[in-house]
Amino acid sequence: MTLYTKLPTRRAALAGAGAGIGLFMIGRPALAQTTKLRFAHPHPEADSWHKAALIFADQIKAKSQGRFEVQVFPNGALGSDQQTIGAVRGGSLDICLTGNPFFTGLAPKLNVLDLPFLIQSRQHAAVVMDGPIGDGLRRELEGSNLKALATWEIGWRNLTNNRRPVASAADIKGLKIRTTPNPAHIKAFQLLGALPTPMAFTELFTALETGTVDGQENPVTLILNAKFFEVQKHLSLTRHAFTTGPVVMNKGKFDALPADIQELLVRSAVEIAGVQRQMNEDTEGSSLAALKKAGMQAVESPDRDSFAKIVTAEVEKEFVSKYGSETLEAIKKAAV
Template identity: 45%
Template sequence: MKKLNTISATILFTTTVFSASVFATGQHTLALSHYGSPSDTVTKATELMAKRANELSNGRITIKLHPNSELGSSDTQIDGTRMGTIDIVVVGNPYYTTFNEELNLLDLPFLFRDEEHVEKVLSGEIGSELLKSLEKSNLKGLAFYEIGFRDITNSKKAIKSVADLSHLKLRTTPNPAHIAAFKEWGANPTPMPFNEVYFSLKTGVIDGQENPVHHIYNNNLQEVQKYLSLTHHAYTAAPMSMNLDSFNALDKEDQDILLKAAKEGAELEKKLNREENQVYLNKLKEQGMEVEESPDTSSFQAGAKLTWDDYAKKFGNQYIQKIIDTK
C-alpha cells in the first residue's frame, strides 16, 4: 500500500466514525463513498444499489451513502477503502492506477469504439480479470460503474483538431496514459482532484478539463467554460470496490446480494447516462456553450498510439489486441 501523507491519514482515520461496518447479530451497516453530485447518475445508481441490497437481505444490509466527495477527494476515498475506514467506494479508474498500473489499460485513448464495445469488454473475461486484480490491493471489485466517454471543455477557443490544444492548461486525471496523451497532443496536462476543478476553472488556474457531457452538466462546468468539443478521446470506467476484509467477513449469501445489487446499480447508471447525454448536450447549448460536434479525431491518433505502445512495453499487447478484436 502506498504511503499516505499525514494529512490524508488523519482524514482517513477520522472518517472511521462514519464508516465502521457493524457485524453484529447478522446486521451489516456499510459506508459507501463516491464523487457524484446529488443530481449525478452515480448518485441515483448507488441509491438503487442500497435499496436493493436492503430488500434482498430482508433488512440485514444497510448501506449509508456518502456522495459528493464528503469523505474526501477520490484518492482519499480509495485509500480509506483499502484501509477499511470506508467499506465501499466508487471512483474513476485513474485513481486505481496509482497502485494497480495494469488498470491503465481501460484509460488508453481511443481504445474503445463506443458504449456497446465497452460493455462487451467489461462484462467478459477481461473485465472479470481486471476486477480480480484489485484483490492484491485489499479490494474486492463488485462491478464496473462508469464516468463515460470524455470530451474537452475550455474557456479559450474551439477545439476542432489536435492543433487547437497547443499550450492549453487542462485538468486531467492522475492516470499516466491521460497525462502522456495530452502532452503528446500539445496541451499542458494538470492533474487535480475533481472537487477542485470548478474553482480552478473559475479563477483561471486552469483553462479547461475533460469529462463526459452528463458530468459536465451535473457539475455546472458550463458556468465557467465556453467551449465544448465532442472528442470522445477516452472512456473512463469507475469500478465499485469494497474493502476485501469486510467483504470476506460476510457470509456467502450476503456477498452474492451485494454483487447482485451492485450490478443492478451499474446497469441503471449506464442506462441513465445514455438517455441523459443528449438531453444535457442540448441544455449546454441552450446555456451558451459553443459545441464542436465533429472534431478531427484522426489528428489525435498518433499521440494516442504512443500510449498504447508504452502500456504494451510493460504488460504486453495481449489485452489491447483482445479489446480491438472484440466485436
Template identity: 55%
Template structure:
C-alpha cells in the same frame, strides 16, 4: 422462604416478551456497509448507488444495509480508495484512472481512442477481460465488484473552440492522475494538470486551469458549464469506474451475501449506463441553453493520429501486449 414455580401465565408472558424482542435482535444483527463516491447527487452514479442500496437491502431481507456518502463527503477519490484499503470505508466508486497507480494494467482501459462506442466498452468490462482486471486488485486489499462508468470524455475550456488537435496546444487542462491521460495531452501540446475532481470547479473558476475533460452528463451535474464556455465532443477516451469493496470485509460475509453484492453491483452498472444514454441528448441541449458553445463534430482523426499509437506503445513497453490484444479480440467479436 418458599420458591415459587413459574405459573403458566408468567411463562407465557416471558415468551411474548422474547417474541417482541426478536425483530429488535434481528435488526441489531444487520450488517451496514458504507458506500462513498465523489459525484453530485444529481449524477447517474448516485442514482445507481441508491438503486444498489435499495435492492441489496430488499434481496437480503434487511440483513445487508448500505449507507451512502456522496459528493466527496468522505474525502477525494484517492482518500476514499485509501479508506477502502484500510477498512474505514466498505464500498467506494471512483474513475478507473485513480486505480492505475495501484494496478498498472488497469491503464489499458484509459488508452485514448481505444473504444469506438459504448457497446464495445461494455463488452470488454463485463467479460473475461473485466473480470481479470478486477481480480488483479485483490493484492491491494480490494475486492472489485463490477465496472460502472464515467463515460466518454469530452473537452471543455474557457479560452477557445476546439475543432482539431492544433486547438488543444497550449491549454492548461485538468486531467486525472492516469499516465495515459497525461501522456495523451502532452502529445497534443497541452499542459496536463492532474488534480482531484473535488477541486475542479474552483480551479476552473479561478483560472488555475483553462479546461478539463469529462462526459456531458458530469459537465452538467457538476455545474461546470458555469465556468466553461466551450465544449467539444472529442470522445477521446472512455473511462470506466470500478465499484470496489474492502477485501477483508467482503471475505467476512457469507457466500450468499457476497454473490448478492456482485449481482447487484452489475445490475446497478447496467442501470447507470442506461441512465447515461437516456439523458445524453437532454444534457447536451441543457448545456447549449446555458450558453456553452458546442463543437459537435471536431476533427477527432487529427487527435487520434497524434496520440493513439505513441500512448499505446508506452503501455505495451510497461505491461506487455497481452491485455491490449485481449481487448482488441473482444472488440472484434461483432465487427
C-alpha cells in the same frame, strides 16, 4: 369444568415464558441488528452515479431483508478520489466508487482501459467490463485489499476550456488541462502539446473558476451535473477516451461477510452497471442541449482523426512496453 385444571409449576412457567420470548424475538425481525455499509463517491447528486448508488442501496436493503443497509455519500463528502480509495483500503470506509484512472497507481494494468480511442461503443464497454476481461482486471486490485464488485462508467470524455474552440488537434496546444493522474491521459495530452495538470475531481470546479487550469475533459452528462458550464465557455465533443469506474469494497470486510451477502453485493453491483450505463446514454443528448442553452459554444464534430493520429499508437506502444499486449489485443477483439 374450570378454565384452568392445573396451575403450572414455577419451572414450567419460566420455561414457557422463555419459549414465548424466543418466539417473539424470531417473529420481530426489526429487533435484529442491521449492518450499515458506507458508500462514498465524488459526483453530484444529479449524476447517474448517485442515482445508481441509491438503487444499489435499496436493492441491498430489500434483498437482505434489512440485515444490511448501504448509506450513500455523494459530492466527495467523505474525501477526494484518492482519499476515499485509501479509506476503503484501510477499512475506515466500506465502499467507494471513482474513476478507473485513480486506481492505476495500485494496479497499473488497469491503465489499459484509459488508452485513447480504444473503446468503440457502450456495447463494447459492456462486453469488456462484464465478462472475463473485466474479471481479470478487477482481480488486479485484490493485492491492495480491494474487492471490485463491478465496473460502472463515467462515459465518453469531451474537452472543455475557456480560451478557444477546439476543432482539431492543433487547437489544443498550450492549453492547461486538468487530467486524472492516469499515465495514458497525461501522455496523450503531452503528445497533443497541452499542459496536463492532474488533480482530484473534488478540486476541479474551483480550479476552473480561478483559472488554475484552462479546461478539463469529462462526459457531457457530468459537465452538466457538476455545473462546469458556469466556469467554462467552449465544449468540443472529442470523445477521446471512455472512462470506467470500479465499485470497490474493503476486501477484508467483504471476505468476512456471509456468502449470500457477498453474492448479493456482487450481483446487484453488476446488474446496476447496465442500468447506470443506460442512464448516461439516455441523457447525453439532453445534456448537450442543456449545455448549449446555458451558453456553452459547442464544436459537435471536431476532427477526431487528427487527435487519434497523434496519440493512439504512441500511448499504446508505451503501455505494451510495460505490461504486454495480451489484454489490449483482447479488448480490441471484443469490439462489436
